Amino acid sequence: MLEQRIQQHFIDSADLKYQSAQGLEAPISAAVQAMLACITGGGKMLACGSGVSAAQAQMFAALCVCGFERDRPELAALALSSDAGYLGHAASSPSVHYVARQVRALGQAGDVLLLLTVTGNEASLLEAVDAAHERDMMVVALTGHTGGSLAARMREMDVLICVPHERAARVREAHTLVLHCLCDGIDTQLLGEQED
Numbered sequence: 044m045l046e047q048r049i050q051q052h053f054i055d056s057a058d059l060k061y062q063s064a065q066g067l068e069a070p071i072s073a074a075v076q077a078m079l080a081c082i083t084g085g086g087k088m089l090a091c092g093s094g095v096s097a098a099q100a101q102m103f104a105a106l107c108v109c110g111f112e113r114d115r116p117e118l119a120a121l122a123l124s125s126d127a128g129y130l131g132h133a134a135s136s137p138s139v140h141y142v143a144r145q146v147r148a149l150g151q152a153g154d155v156l157l158l159l160t161v162t163g164n165e166a167s168l169l170e171a172v173d174a175a176h177e178r179d180m181m182v183v184a185l186t187g188h189t190g191g192s193l194a195a196r197m198r199e200m201d202v203l204i205c206v207p208h209e210r211a212a213r214v215r216e217a218h219t220l221v222l223h224c225l226c227d228g229i230d231t232q233l234l235g236e237q238e239d
Contacts, residue, residue: 071204091168158172160191169193
């Protein structure tokens with residue numbers, strides 16, 4: 044019984060990725076181009092997420108700075124809200140959206156804000172989008188299902204990558220693959236095709 048359940052997780056994950064590949068390739072490509080323009084223009088990428096998705100934002104920033112699958116110069120990327128000082132302050136002042144404050148403090152025109160969320164309805168991330176727009180930053184948002192309230196906040200220049208699924212685990216698995224595609228796309232555009 045347990046082994047069948049485990050197999051089903053693999054099957055469901057693979058099915059979602061296979062079925063959504065064609066629908067997500069255009070927004071992923073647009074996100075790569077936006078991030079490439081940011082990097083080559085001297086900008087930086089600020090990544091954030093809610094809950095477990097915050098760890099994925101940290102992973103993306105680490106892959107940008109440390110490299111993806113090959114050695115290359117560091118790319119300017121920072122995961123927001125990973126500082127214990129911000130988190131401690133937020134616990135004592137729950138109405139303060141510390142991610143948006145970090146975007147306002149660190150973001151500049153030409154930078155990109157990468158958001159990761161399953162629902163797209165977290166107030167702190169919605170305020171972060173508003174803060175990015177105030178700073179004339181482009182927003183790339185990875186969401187699940189319909190994109191929630193976040194989808195309505197996106198501007199024409201922004202990129203919404205919406206994984207067509209409601210189950211959080213499946214969405215996060217697809218988000219990890221999308222992050223790998225973004226890193227690979229940036230590296231390929233900067234350095235050319237990698238020989239096997």
